[in-house]
Structure formats: C-alpha cells, structure tokens
Amino acid sequence: MTREVTPVVSLRDVGKTYGAVTALDGVDIDILPGEVHCLAGENGAGKSTLIKVLTGAVARDSGTYRVLGQEVRPQVTPAEARTAGVGVVYQELSLMPELTAASNLCMGRFPGRAGWLDRRRQRALARDMLERVGLADLDVDTRVSALTTAARQLVEIARVLSQDAKLVIFDEPTTALSAEESEALLSRITALRAEGVAVLYVSHRMEEMFAIGDRVTVLRDGRSMGTKPLTDFDEDSLVQAMVGRKIQNLYPGERPAPGDxxxxxxxxxxxxxxxxxxxxxxxxxxxxxxxxxxxxxxxxxxxxxxxxxxxxxxxxxxxxxxxxxxxxxxxxxxLGLLTEDRKESGLLLGLSIEKNVAIASLPRAGTLGVLHRRRLRRHVVDAADGLRVKFGDWSDPVSALSGGNQQKTLVARWRATGxxxxxxxxxxxxxxxxxxxxxxxxxxxxxxxxxxxxxxxxxxxxxxxxxxxxxxxxxxxxxxxxxxxxxxxxxxxxxxxxxxxxxxxxxxxxxxxxxxx
Missing domain, CATH: 3.40.50.300 (P-loop containing nucleotide triphosphate hydrolases)
Known part of the structure; x- marks a missing residue:
C-alpha cells in the first residue's frame, strides 16, 4: 500500500476571463511536495494568468484552489497567499535597488527593540537567509543595485524562502543570466526539491525543464492538455503538445548566397x-x-x-x-533596431497594437501628413503577415499581449519600415x-x-x-x-x-x- 500524498497546491476546474477573452478554461493541476513541476505552453497559453491566480494577483472566476488541503477563497490577496505558503520569483525582480540586501530581506517584518530598528538582529537574520541559498559570503549591507543579476535572483529566492514558502514559483528565472549563472540557479532549485519544497518552474528553455523537472503540465489556449512525467516526452513531442502542430525544423534551411x-x-x-x-x-x-x-x-x-x-x-x-x-x-x-528590453525601450505600452506596428512608418500610410485609416490598417496587416500574432483587435493596447506577441509586434514594426x-x-x-x-x-x-x-x-x-x-x-x-x-x-x-x-x-x-x- 502506498500512502497518498497531499498536494501542496491543487487547482480544480479553475477559470478566468478578461471580457471576451478566456485566459483559463477549466484548468486542473496538482503540485506535490519535493517535486519540480514544470508549466509549459506558448505565449498567451495562460501561464502568467495561472501564476497570478496562485499568488492572489487576480481572482479566479470559477473552480477551487487548495493549499495543503485548505481551500483558498476566490478573492485571496497576495499577502494571504504568501501567508498560506505560496511564494514567487518573477522574471522582473521586485527588489528595491537602492536599499541594502538586509533591508530587502526583512522588508515588512523588521526586527525591533523598544520601538527602534534592531540593525544587529536584522543583519543576523539576513545572513541566515542568504546562507540557505549559498550567499553566506555576501555583505548584507551591500545595496542591491551593486549586485549582479544572479546575486539579486538569489536574494529574491532567500526572501521568498524566509516566508516559510511551501511552493516557490519561478517565472522565467534564467532569462537575464549567463550560462554559468543559470546552471548555478538550477542547482539551487534542485537543492530546494531535496528539502521537500514544491517548485513550479516556468521557462521557454526546454533543456532546463528536462534537466530539473519531474512532471509537466501543458497549457494550450487556456486549457490544460494534461500532466505527465517529463520522461514521457522528448523535445519534439513536448513542442507538439504545446503548440498543437508539429514543427519540423526550428531553424530555417539553406538560403541563397549573399549578395553585395x-x-x-x-x-x-x-x-x-x-x-x-x-x-x-x-x-x-x-x-x-x-x-x-x-x-x-x-x-x-x-x-x-x-x-x-x-x-x-x-x-x-x-x-x-x-x-x-x-x-x-x-x-x-x-536601419532598424529591435532592442533587448522590449518594454523599456521598444514598445509604447499606452498605445494600441496597430499604432505600435505603424509608429516608425506612418508616412507610408498617409498623404501630405494626413493618415488614411484603411491604408494604415492594410499597411499594418501586411507587416504582421506570417508572424501569428495573437490578439483580439488591432485597437487593443499592446500591453495586453503576451511577451512573445509583443516581440512579434516589434518585428512587424521594422518590417513595416522597409x-x-x-x-x-x-x-x-x-x-x-x-x-x-x-x-x-x-x-x-x-x-x-x-x-x-x-x-x-x-x-x-x-x-x-x-x-x-x-x-x-x-x-x-x-x-x-x-x-x-x-x-x-x-x-x-x-x-x-x-x-x-x-x-x-x-x-x-x-x-x-x-x-x-
């Protein structure tokens, strides 16, 4: 007889809509203690919305959410989710760069004595937190802005673990890391698994999922395609499960010889x-x-x-x-430049998808400085042809798009300039x-x-x-x-x-x- 393990987190038939757009449609997932559970899917598949539901950033519309068997109310707040044991390390870190590592680690729960901040105790607590993630040698009085990206990531993980997290969610954690830093982070996640911590790992780098993952849940268009051990997949079959189509060759074949x-x-x-x-x-x-x-x-x-x-x-x-x-x-x-940071120096987040595509080539859609609506729309549609940009309407704000679709929008912008x-x-x-x-x-x-x-x-x-x-x-x-x-x-x-x-x-x-x- 095998003992049934209570999932750290369990979702049943969870749904979430934004107006006419269904972000999650009847999603089921169980995350067990001491496992690295991967979440796979294309941009726009619902991964970010699922993370927001788990962390209390958005309220689910339907379904049940349990942490260690205890039901979580639909309007759970981020503070309540943290107290329940759900922590998250986002791709864009939430640390305060001008404060020290110690201040960031103790934010919201500073140790005090007689109404005064106990700095000695704060430093001791911070050192204990950092030791758990392999940063025992870091000076806790160092400003976060002076740390490397990899060190900031570990400080963020230390802060999450210090809140007695039962589940730690990693959302694209290696995007800004070098190969060596990424390998060190994956080793740290493996150590968390050995400690019995449940991990939900989200990444577009499949080699990382295969390196550390135990099981994977595939999302497609807001629906769960099922959960299986990662050993049941290879890269090709996992890609096919994610996108719903077979990608024969990821990279294009031979091209004509270059010209002048x-x-x-x-x-x-x-x-x-x-x-x-x-x-x-x-x-x-x-x-x-x-x-x-x-x-x-x-x-x-x-x-x-x-x-x-x-x-x-x-x-x-x-x-x-x-x-x-x-x-x-x-x-x-x-010349056209697609920048590394699409949100800070690429997209105009307050404008529509259509305007973001057309902004660098507006003269092509007008005459004598006057824009022609039909010509503008045709110009934008031609520029985005073949990119498979997923959106509701061209007038939707570009900020509503997933990361991959935002990137495609930028490619379309420079394509439109000729x-x-x-x-x-x-x-x-x-x-x-x-x-x-x-x-x-x-x-x-x-x-x-x-x-x-x-x-x-x-x-x-x-x-x-x-x-x-x-x-x-x-x-x-x-x-x-x-x-x-x-x-x-x-x-x-x-x-x-x-x-x-x-x-x-x-x-x-x-x-x-x-x-x-």
Whole structure:
C-alpha cells in the first residue's frame, strides 16, 4: 500500500476571463511536495494568468484552489497567499535597488527593540537567509543595485524562502543570466526539491525543464492538455503538445548566397571601445554577434543605430555613408533596431497594437501628413503577415499581449519600415518555441528578400542555427569570425572567454583569432 500524498497546491476546474477573452478554461493541476513541476505552453497559453491566480494577483472566476488541503477563497490577496505558503520569483525582480540586501530581506517584518530598528538582529537574520541559498559570503549591507543579476535572483529566492514558502514559483528565472549563472540557479532549485519544497518552474528553455523537472503540465489556449512525467516526452513531442502542430525544423534551411555588401562599419569606435570596429554584412546575410554578458555586443548595435555616441568611424548602407547620429536619422537611412528590453525601450505600452506596428512608418500610410485609416490598417496587416500574432483587435493596447506577441509586434514594426538593415538584440528573449519558429522564419524571409541582418543572442544554439557567420566579441573588440560550417559552441566560447583565450595563446597548436577569421 502506498500512502497518498497531499498536494501542496491543487487547482480544480479553475477559470478566468478578461471580457471576451478566456485566459483559463477549466484548468486542473496538482503540485506535490519535493517535486519540480514544470508549466509549459506558448505565449498567451495562460501561464502568467495561472501564476497570478496562485499568488492572489487576480481572482479566479470559477473552480477551487487548495493549499495543503485548505481551500483558498476566490478573492485571496497576495499577502494571504504568501501567508498560506505560496511564494514567487518573477522574471522582473521586485527588489528595491537602492536599499541594502538586509533591508530587502526583512522588508515588512523588521526586527525591533523598544520601538527602534534592531540593525544587529536584522543583519543576523539576513545572513541566515542568504546562507540557505549559498550567499553566506555576501555583505548584507551591500545595496542591491551593486549586485549582479544572479546575486539579486538569489536574494529574491532567500526572501521568498524566509516566508516559510511551501511552493516557490519561478517565472522565467534564467532569462537575464549567463550560462554559468543559470546552471548555478538550477542547482539551487534542485537543492530546494531535496528539502521537500514544491517548485513550479516556468521557462521557454526546454533543456532546463528536462534537466530539473519531474512532471509537466501543458497549457494550450487556456486549457490544460494534461500532466505527465517529463520522461514521457522528448523535445519534439513536448513542442507538439504545446503548440498543437508539429514543427519540423526550428531553424530555417539553406538560403541563397549573399549578395553585395549592404552594411559596412569602417573604423567605428563607440564610446568605451578600446579599438575601432570593422564589419561588413552582405545583402541576404544573417550575421551573429556572440560574446559573454558585458562584452559590448548590445552597445555596438546601439551605436550603429545612433542610440549611443561614437568617437570616430563611419557607417555605410549600400556604399553610402549615413548620418546615424540619432535613431530617427538611422531609421530614415534604412536601419532598424529591435532592442533587448522590449518594454523599456521598444514598445509604447499606452498605445494600441496597430499604432505600435505603424509608429516608425506612418508616412507610408498617409498623404501630405494626413493618415488614411484603411491604408494604415492594410499597411499594418501586411507587416504582421506570417508572424501569428495573437490578439483580439488591432485597437487593443499592446500591453495586453503576451511577451512573445509583443516581440512579434516589434518585428512587424521594422518590417513595416522597409528597412535595409535589421539589428536584432536578443530577438527571442522570453519567447516560446512556437513563436521562436515564427520569428526565425520571418528573419529568413527578410534575409532572402535582401536585408542584411545582425543578431545578438546569449543563446548559442540560436546563433549557430540561424546565422551564416558568427562574429565573436570579447571586451568590446571583435576577436574572431566563424563561418556557419566551422561554428560550434566550444569554438565560440573559447574565443569569447578571456580565460579560454589565454589558454589558447599558451597552446601553440590552438588556432589564433586571426586564423579563426
């Protein structure tokens, strides 16, 4: 006889609607103690809404919600959910950057003595919390703004665990982390499982789910497609369960040979770069920029687009020098930039989906400064064709879209401008596999139509699968160039890492950066 285990969290027939949109439709899920339960689904499948229901951020419309067998009322507040034992670590951390780690950890429950804050006790409590997540050596008086992203993530986890969490929800926790930091975080989550803590893990990186997950619940269009052990799936079958269709090839196949040089950087030296950068990208070519976090990849793209100042050098499009001293002038010259942070520097969250797509190309939808409504709508529809953007109406606010659909909206924006050069900074950050396949296909189609495309990505398989050539950036210099048939993760990391570079220099048999080029 086996003893029945009481789920830490149990949902039965849970529903949630927003007007005419059904976000959750009769969802069932049981999360057991000491398991990593993964939640998989495309953007817009209902994952974020389910997390909000669990944490009390929104009230469910129907169904039952139990924590350790005790029913939770529909209008549960976030404070009540935390008290019940449900904690969450969001992709966008909720720490206060200008306060110390100790203050953040003790927020809302500062230890006191005779009406005064007991700072010694606060520091002791903070050190105990940090020790549990492997940060015993961190000075608790350090401001959070001075910590690395990985350290901030662990501080957030320590704060959640200190609230006696029975279930810890991780929402895309590795999006902004390096490969080493991500591996360390996954190890920490595995340790939580060993302690008997239940974990709900949400990520678009399937390799992470397979590395640490025990079971997976698949959501599609707000409905649960069932819960199974992860060992019942491989990546292809899990993708098919998520998107409802079989994706034969995630990355596009071979493309025509590149044409003439379309983008050329001649001695371009952005502020902070120790040496000028030379780079050419041909019509129809997709070139990747690889490197560690802080290597200067994004800064180079921003400088080309006129968003960051340059000390010297020139930018040429189709052989003609362009005055890219501002984003407006760069866009007029045929350059387009999809930024890494879509919410802060990409989208206009207060405007509609239609206006976000059209904002950079309004003259194409009007005459003598007057917009034509029908022409504008046709212009926007053509730009979004093939991107599978999921929305109710073009007039809906872009903030109502899921992360993947917001990213597709930005791709459509630059597609609408008729840009000659497209600069993509982390184009699939926070995007599910179905949306990735759509974006990759559009990138391939844009390249086939003659655009020159530069892609920055921290996900090496993406660069290796998508690009014709990979340029490696280290310490704000381009140190090597690898054609697609020679590019491997090991070769890229050897060039990108200062340690690997020194080791290669010490080994006469190792190829030099010049030989790699």
């Amino acid at each position: 040089v379309r983008l050329e950087l001649r001695g371009l030296r952005p502020v902070g770069f120790p040496a000028p950068v030379d780079l050419t990208v041909r019509s129809g070519e997709v070139v990747g920029l690889a490197g560690l976090l802080g290597s200067g990849r994004s800064e180079l793209l921003r400088a080309v687009f006129g968003a960051d100042p340059v000390v010297s050098g020139s930018i040429l499009v189709d052989g003609r020098e362009v005055n890219a001293t501002s984003p407006r002038l760069a866009a007029r010259a045929g 840009a000659k050069v497209l600069l993509l900074d982390e184009p699939t950050k926070g995007v599910d596999v179905g949306a990735k396949a759509d974006i990759y296909q559009v990138v391939a189609e844009l390249a086939a139509s003659g655009l020159a495309i530069v892609v920055v990505s921290s996900y090496l398989p993406e660069l290796l699968g998508l690009c014709d050539r990979v340029e490696v950036v280290r310490q704000r210099r381009i140190v090597g160039s690898l054609p697609a048939h020679e590019a491997t993760e090991e070769a890229v990391l050897r060039l990108a890492s200062p340690v690997g570079h020194e080791a290669a220099a010490a080994d006469p048999s190792a190829p030099s950066p010049q030989e790699q080029r």
